[in-house]
Amino acid sequence: MKVVGLTGGIGSGKTTILKCFKAFDIPVYIADDEAKALMNRSKVIKRKLIQLFGESAYKHDKLNRPYLASKIFNDKSLLSKMNAIVHPKVASHFKRWLKKQDAPYIIKEAAIIFENNLENQYDYIITVIADKDLRIKRVMQRDNASKEKIQSIINNQLSDDEKVKRSDFVIVNNDLETAKAQAKDIHQQLLRLLNC
Template sequence: MIVVGLTGGIGSGKTTVLKCFQSFGVPVYIADVEAKALMNRSKIIKRKLIQLFGDAAYVDDTLNRPYLSSKIFNDKTLLSKMNAIVHPKVASHFKRWLKKQDSHYVIKEAAIIFENHLENQYNYIITVVADEDLRIQRVMRRDNTSEEKVKSIIKNQLSDKEKIEKSDFVITNNDLESAKKQALEIHQQILQDINKK
């Protein structure tokens, strides 16, 4: 099964692009969504996160995301410890999901493919980019947050330039119609490549 990675910085519009691919009948796996679900569902993850962050990690048996975010935002060590707990579980969940799919290829959306040096897990990688001002506006609207907060998140992420250099395809998502058109072209290109093999 061909696995296509889809990545991009915060506010680039990855979810919008994924919906385009879903409309072409491509199964989509969103690593971040599955990670959050597993952090609430898995007893093993819960136990380990409470050991790492203390009892405040969960409130009423539900992941206390604002608390965790505040802890890991400026602490790379804590972040990598948390990732070491969550990522292997997400990886094995993805493998089980993949076995159930029946299509030419699937898309796995993950924000930090390059940051975690996971390029070799994918046959192709698509990076979604958008103008920085637009990204900031999108995230401020979506998360009801400040411009400073969004800018500091962007600064902590790998630059678009670095991502583009490592990608097979790039979608510029400044407006929906153009993004849809680019997604369709990439979809057709991937199908062509698969048929050649």
């Protein structure tokens, strides 16, 4: 079974595009969601995160995300250490999940495929892009975040131009109907490539 990566910067509309693929009966794995779930569920991850960040890493037995975000935002080494704890667990969870799927291909959504040089884990990669102003507006509405905070996240991510160069397919998600049509076209191309 082929693994198709779906990536894109913050506010590009990856979740919206995933819904399109779900509508085509393609199984979807959202790496960030699974990471968050495992950080709450796994006793091993919990113990290691408390060792790394202290008791405040969890509040009322749930991951204290604002606290962790404040710690890793300006400290790349802490982020790397956290990823080294969480990512291997997510990878093994994904392998187990993949074995249960029955489809010509699956979509694995991960925000930082290129940033972490993980291209070799995918047979094809789709990048979702959108105009920067639109992305900022979407995230301000969704997360109630400041323009400055969103801009700093965008600045920390690889540019859309760089992602597009390294992708097999691109969806421009400025307009929902156009983006849906592009997703459908990519789905059909993938089926043809996979002789389905």
